[in-house]
Amino acid sequence: xxxxxxxxxxxxxLWIFAAQFTVLLPHFARLPLWIVLGWLIAVLxxxxxxxxxxxxxxxxxxxxxxxxxxxxxxxxxxxWFALEPMVALLAVSFALKNLELxxxxxxxxxxxxxxxxxxxxxxxxxxxxxxxxxxxxxxxVTAALAAQLxxxxxxxxxxxxxxxxxxxxxxxxxxxxxxxMPRLEPLWxxxxxxxxxxxxxxxSMTPGDFTRLSKSDQPALRIAFDGPVPPPExxxxxxxxxxHFDGRRWSQGFGVDPREGARVSWRENxxxxxxxxxxxxxxxxxxxxxxxxxxxxARPHSETDGVGETGDDRLVRSIPVYSRFAYDVRSWPRxxxxxxxxxxDFERRRNLQLPAEGNPQARAWARRLAEEHGDGDSISAAVxxxxxxxxxxxxxxxxxxxxxxxxxxxxxxxxxxxxFAGSYVFMMRAAGIPARVVAGYQGGxxxxxxxxxxxxxxxxxxxxxxWTPARGWQRVDPTAAVSPERIRDGLQTAAAEEFMEDALxxxxxxxxxxxxxxxxxxxxxxxxxTVVSFDSDSQQxxxxxxxxxxxxxxxxxxxLVPAGVGLVLLxxxxxxxxxxxxxxxxxxxxxxxxxxxxxxxxxxxxxxAPRDYAARxxxxxxxxxxxxxxxxxxxxRAAYAEExxxxxxxxxxxxxxxxxxxxxxxxxxxxxxxxSGGTQA
Amino acid sequence: MQKIISAIxxxxxxxxxxxxxxxxxALACLLSRGHLLIEDLPGMGKTTLAHALAQVLGxxxxxxxxxxxxxxxxxxxxxxxxxxxxxxxxxxxxxxSQLLLADEINRSSPKTQSALLEAMEERQVSVDxxxxxxxxxxxxxxxxxxxxxxxxxxxxxxxxxRFLMRISLGYPTREAERALFQGVDPRAELRQLQPRIDxxxxxxxxxxxxxxxxxxxxxxxxxxxxxxxxxxxxxxxxLSPRGALALLHAARAWALIDGRxxxxxxxIQAVLPSVAGHRLHSESGDGSQLVERLMHQVDVIAx
Numbered sequence: 001x002x003x004x005x006x007x008x009x010x011x012x013x014l015w016i017f018a019a020q021f022t023v024l025l026p027h028f029a030r031l032p033l034w035i036v037l038g039w040l041i042a043v044l045x046x047x048x049x050x051x052x053x054x055x056x057x058x059x060x061x062x063x064x065x066x067x068x069x070x071x072x073x074x075x076x077x078x079x080w081f082a083l084e085p086m087v088a089l090l091a092v093s094f095a096l097k098n099l100e101l102x103x104x105x106x107x108x109x110x111x112x113x114x115x116x117x118x119x120x121x122x123x124x125x126x127x128x129x130x131x132x133x134x135x136x137x138x139x140x141v142t143a144a145l146a147a148q149l150x151x152x153x154x155x156x157x158x159x160x161x162x163x164x165x166x167x168x169x170x171x172x173x174x175x176x177x178x179x180x181m182p183r184l185e186p187l188w189x190x191x192x193x194x195x196x197x198x199x200x201x202x203x204s205m206t207p208g209d210f211t212r213l214s215k216s217d218q219p220a221l222r223i224a225f226d227g228p229v230p231p232p233e234x235x236x237x238x239x240x241x242x243x244h245f246d247g248r249r250w251s252q253g254f255g256v257d258p259r260e261g262a263r264v265s266w267r268e269n270x271x272x273x274x275x276x277x278x279x280x281x282x283x284x285x286x287x288x289x290x291x292x293x294x295x296x297x298a299r300p301h302s303e304t305d306g307v308g309e310t311g312d313d314r315l316v317r318s319i320p321v322y323s324r325f326a327y328d329v330r331s332w333p334r335x336x337x338x339x340x341x342x343x344x345d346f347e348r349r350r351n352l353q354l355p356a357e358g359n360p361q362a363r364a365w366a367r368r369l370a371e372e373h374g375d376g377d378s379i380s381a382a383v384x385x386x387x388x389x390x391x392x393x394x395x396x397x398x399x400x401x402x403x404x405x406x407x408x409x410x411x412x413x414x415x416x417x418x419x420f421a422g423s424y425v426f427m428m429r430a431a432g433i434p435a436r437v438v439a440g441y442q443g444g445x446x447x448x449x450x451x452x453x454x455x456x457x458x459x460x461x462x463x464x465x466x467w468t469p470a471r472g473w474q475r476v477d478p479t480a481a482v483s484p485e486r487i488r489d490g491l492q493t494a495a496a497e498e499f500m501e502d503a504l505x506x507x508x509x510x511x512x513x514x515x516x517x518x519x520x521x522x523x524x525x526x527x528x529x530t531v532v533s534f535d536s537d538s539q540q541x542x543x544x545x546x547x548x549x550x551x552x553x554x555x556x557x558x559x560l561v562p563a564g565v566g567l568v569l570l571x572x573x574x575x576x577x578x579x580x581x582x583x584x585x586x587x588x589x590x591x592x593x594x595x596x597x598x599x600x601x602x603x604x605x606x607x608x609a610p611r612d613y614a615a616r617x618x619x620x621x622x623x624x625x626x627x628x629x630x631x632x633x634x635x636x637r638a639a640y641a642e643e644x645x646x647x648x649x650x651x652x653x654x655x656x657x658x659x660x661x662x663x664x665x666x667x668x669x670x671x672x673x674x675x676s677g678g679t680q681a
Numbered sequence: 682m683q684k685i686i687s688a689i690x691x692x693x694x695x696x697x698x699x700x701x702x703x704x705x706x707a708l709a710c711l712l713s714r715g716h717l718l719i720e721d722l723p724g725m726g727k728t729t730l731a732h733a734l735a736q737v738l739g740x741x742x743x744x745x746x747x748x749x750x751x752x753x754x755x756x757x758x759x760x761x762x763x764x765x766x767x768x769x770x771x772x773x774x775x776x777x778s779q780l781l782l783a784d785e786i787n788r789s790s791p792k793t794q795s796a797l798l799e800a801m802e803e804r805q806v807s808v809d810x811x812x813x814x815x816x817x818x819x820x821x822x823x824x825x826x827x828x829x830x831x832x833x834x835x836x837x838x839x840x841x842x843r844f845l846m847r848i849s850l851g852y853p854t855r856e857a858e859r860a861l862f863q864g865v866d867p868r869a870e871l872r873q874l875q876p877r878i879d880x881x882x883x884x885x886x887x888x889x890x891x892x893x894x895x896x897x898x899x900x901x902x903x904x905x906x907x908x909x910x911x912x913x914x915x916x917x918x919x920l921s922p923r924g925a926l927a928l929l930h931a932a933r934a935w936a937l938i939d940g941r942x943x944x945x946x947x948x949i950q951a952v953l954p955s956v957a958g959h960r961l962h963s964e965s966g967d968g969s970q971l972v973e974r975l976m977h978q979v980d981v982i983a984x
Contacts (some may be wrong), residue, residue, distance in 0.1 A: 583982075606978060606979075606980050607975075607980055608981065609950055611945070611947050636943075637943075640944060641894060641896065642894070
């Protein structure tokens with residue numbers, strides 16, 4: 001079937017399997033289990049072939065395997081043109097390649113594929129641990145390649161040594177390419193399968209949503225300020241506005257959701273910016289949410305590409321945030337703006353919307369309040385006072401029935417931010433005041449050295465906004481009326497007993513661990529800032545700083561000059577180490593003397609010793625005899641008696657000779673001419 | 682010390698007219714504790730040189746004329762039963778002397794030649810299972826006729842290697858020959874020669890040879906010479922480490938005779954033909970042309 005010298009030796013096989021395992025390992029969790037099993041079977045089969053127990057599979061078996069794999073992929077994913085099925089396809093073909101791992105050529109093919117599989121890891125994860133793992137995988141694959149060289153190259157130490165040396169040597173090139181390699185925008189957006197459950201604020205709010213979020217300490221946002229920092233009670237990161245209520249569920253509603261007819265100004269200056277300067281400037285790094293909405297303080301404006309503003313003072317992105325996304329924001333607090341005193345008809349209707357029926361008690365009470373107080377501010381104050389009087393803030397509210405607002409307001413009186421915000425807005429709308437629920441994050445934790453605010457999922461919050469003719473839209477946080485410390489100090493303090501009590505290990509109670517976690521978060525932040533978010537913009541900026549102006553010529557110079565310098569240095573090094581030992585100084589000086597004498601027409605013969613040479617010089621050119629004798633004597637003492645003084649004397653002799661008597665050399669070269677002239681005369 | 686050396690050289694020069702270079706070589710050979718092989722036609726003054734050296738240096742001197750029927754015992758000595766004492770007594774052979782002149786060494790059989798081997802190298806002889814030390818100092822000056830002469834056994838290479846130098850005297854210069862004609866009697870001069878030094882002085886001189894400074898530069902040159910002989914396609918056999926050491930020792934002695942405390946490339950070049958000539962072999966036979974080439978092709982200064 002194959003010639004014996006082509007067969008892969010055992011070490012080669014083991015290395016290939018190790019490399020495959022290493023690159024596939026992080027994908028195991030993501031891939032369907034049957035692919036992992038398929039890989040194992042293929043490896044086993046190949047090993048049986050090695051042991052001579054089995055033949056390589058025939059064409060029929062291979063066809064069958066391919067068919068099964070394709071069918072399995074179709075069943076597992078049901079859609080083809082997404083990243084995950086593609087990665088799975090790669091993994092499957094990679095696994096099946098083991099069934100025809102025949103010759104060295106196949107081994108190389110499989111290992112080169114392994115590099116590719118290792119690279120697909122970064123499609124999903126770009127954090128430090130995965131980056132480190134990527135380096136490890138590259139090292140293993142390279143070592144496996146090195147092990148194919150034959151001889152003793154398959155020994156682990158040798159293979160790894162070679163691999164690490166190669167990797168180390170390629171680091172400068174990697175850094176250079178990282179900086180100058182053009183960052184192409186993807187030619188088409190590859191959709192990722194967003195089926196997986198992810199924590200984060202969703203586009204609707206039902207009771208229990210935020211309680212779920214309060215159990216997660218995953219980071220949501222990292223915010224770094226440039227200039228002043230808002231006080232804790234101002235840190236409301238608005239993400240969503242829920243204006244539609246169906247009796248149980250708050251959702252964005254038509255005209256609010258950018259996907260459903262909301263107007264978003266994508267272009268610069270489409271919405272006039274306030275004339276006064278912004279109060280806060282900051283950069284938000286948002287974890288992937290697979291949704292379009294972004295988070296910012298009220299009246300935001302962002303100049304980051306692909307970020308637009310909605311009419312209700314939010315930011316949205318043109319495509320969902322599939323991977324970490326950074327955007328720069330400027331915020332004007334509403335108090336610094338002059339409110340428009342008119343609310344459009346459509347807006348007013350939308351923000352007064354209530355289901356046709358349900359929650360009769362609340363509606364009746366709202367009507368009563370409206371009659372008593374009249375203006376929005378005092379109605380709001382009354383509701384908040386009611387909350388303050390007899391309500392409890394808890395992470396474990398009792399379940400509510402059909403008339404959820406009624407039950408919450410008049411029976412259970414225990415709830416979480418979503419309950420307070422939802423029922424407050426219901427009350428205000430019932431009382432005829434335009435109101436809406438706003439969801440986002442509130443607060444955040446300082447990470448000290450870096451001075452950025454770390455906002456976690458458990459900082460998710462819901463609050464309300466009401467519109468009054470005097471002040472326009474203003475924020476009202478009903479939770480603050482019940483539990484002010486929630487706003488001031490965060491959830492952990494407000495619900496200390498209940499906070500994260502479902503966690504397997506109460507790690508959050510160990511302060512050292514908390515600090516370590518913050519440190520780790522900081523390292524991650526830096527990693528993201530410098531490495532992962534190094535996109536074409538930052539590249540352009542960096543290149544502009546280095547080059548002044550980015551042109552193809554300059555880029556070429558930037559690439560070629562280091563390469564040229566490197567090559568020249570390499571050549572110089574090769575010459576330097578290859579040229580043998582440097583001659584001692586005395587010998588160099590003496591050789592200089594010899595060169596001068598050669599120019600004067602008396603070259604030293606090979607193998608001619610200094611004294612003989614001096615004697616010959618004396619006989620052939622008596623004028624130079626004295627100098628030759630002095631130089632020879634000095635040289636002999638310097639080189640052979642090793643007297644340092646003689647070496648200096650030799651140098652001095654040669655120097656003086658040059659100073660006073662470039663003439664001897666000149667006249668010596670001229671001598672034959674003179675002589676012949678003399679004889680002619 | 683320098684005066685003594687020049688006195689020795691001039692003393693011998695009175696006996697061996699016009700051969701100062703050879704005299705100095707022979708002296709250098711003895712000062713570096715080496716044995717000397719003089720190769721020349723009969724009547725060129727080989728014996729005279731050996732004799733004069735022994736006289737001037739004040740050494741005990743034995744001369745053995747090698748013949749084809751000679752046996753090792755004739756050189757080393759024999760144990761003879763003495764009736765008076767009833768014991769065997771060892772009668773020392775001619776080898777027990779400070780300077781042994783082995784005349785026409787290549788006339789004897791290889792067996793006898795090699796009897797001298799141990800004596801020369803180990804400076805001791807083993808007779809009847811007993812090892813006897815030879816006097817100190819111990820020199821062998823051997824003479825041989827050119828090989829093409831009849832009735833000669835060529836010395837094997839191992840034996841040749843035992844000799845530090847091989848020199849040949851050559852015909853005398855015209856002036857020297859004229860002086861001979863005019864009645865200068867070398868033999869009479871020889872008889873008049875007085876020892877210039879005693880054994881302890883000789884040993885001190887030998888010790889001084891070792892103190893002659895050999896700088897890195899000159900050692901480099903030596904190294905280049907040696908490696909040339911080993912790498913050059915002309916040489917069938919390169920210079921052995923013993924040969925290289927011999928070259929260094931001889932050059933040092935030459936430097937001392939020249940009155941210097943450091944070694945020059947010239948010193949090496951001066952002794953090179955006599956030290957390397959009999960150790961090197963080329964396709965064409967003798968090593969002397971090889972040595973010529975060696976001197977001209979290996980540069981003194983740089984590689």
